[in-house]
Amino acid sequence: MSQPFSGNRRALLKLLGLTLLATQVPVTANSLPLLKPRRLNPGDTVGLISPAGLVDQKTLDEIAPILSQLGLKTKLGTHLFDQYGYLAGQDVDRAADVNAMFADSSVQAVLAMAGGWGCNRILPLLDYQLIRQNPKIIIGYSDVTSLLLAIYTHSNLITFHGPLGTSTWNWFSIQHLQRILFDGAAMTLQNLLSTPVETITKGKARGRLVGGNLSLVAALVGSDYLPDWQNSILFVEDIREEVYRIDRLLTQLKLAGILDQVAGFIFAQCTNCPAGEANEPSLTLRQVLADHIKPLGIPAWYGSMIGHIQDKFTVPIGGMIEIDAERGTIRLLESVVI
Structure with missing residues (x-):
């Protein structure tokens, strides 16, 4: 009588183990060493994405010269100008642009162009392991809060709450961005x-x-x-x-x-x-x-x-x-x- 029970018990434990594994809470920031991204240098390329609200050509025309004056080149997300109602394209496409920018070795930083609404919708579609394997600066604010917190939580990568592409890039804002992201100042x-x-x-x-x-x-x-x-x-x-x-x-x-x-x-x-x-x-x-x-x-x-x-x-x-x-x-x- 003991042998069948033992076999069933082993099978049950194995099944329970697999079930627990499948329902395990995703890795959080406490589980992994903290990562810092590489600082910005003149000549670096910044990937421009719109993970939330709409972006138009006028916004790009305004931000591109400012980034150029900082010595930075730009690369546009494939779906930067997409539109799906009030969103900058379908969820899967906005998420794809985030993942692609982190996977692209020619891109050293990622700038969210606009806030609005939409980042919460793409959080389950992001590849947090890919992001952790390719740590780089990502910056924005407003609705981009969700994106910054999710990446910090699941990739344990420091992210940056700062200007969007649509922000006023004045002397004060630029100076603080330069001191922290270019100079690495502990200010x-x-x-x-x-x-x-x-x-x-x-x-x-x-x-x-x-x-x-x-x-x-x-x-x-x-x-x-x-x-x-x-x-x-x-x-x-x-x-x-x-x-x-x-x-x-x-x-x-x-x-x-x-x-x-x-x-x-x-x-x-x-x-x-x-x-x-x-x-x-x-x-x-x-x-x-x-x-x-x-x-x-x-x-x-x-x-x-x-x-x-x-x-x-x-x-x-x-x-x-x-x-x-x-x-x-x-x-x-x-x-x-x-």
């Missing part, structure tokens, strides 16, 4: 005097910087495309969201347990975020931040120059930093490129 990011910060809770904290557009971070809650938040520094920004919606989004992060894990918090800029209609009762944004962030007791402030503004920092998602909430500074503790 301190501090606002212009014309953009003061407002401290929520004083103090300093160290951790890996993660975050991006608040709406997109919240939209990824419940998926496996968000990183480990433990002892990280969370930064968020947004645009054209009424205060009650910011309240709702932060509440979602709170209920998901994210806010209770982070070591520091930065609400960068909330551009055109009204309290509500003129006669409607509303909390202020400062009250909402006080309600959600002050009780955490972690260093936190509002107003960093990140997001939907003309003068913007380039910041490393996954980079090790130190923040000072009273001064409103972000200090890179090491170079984030090699």
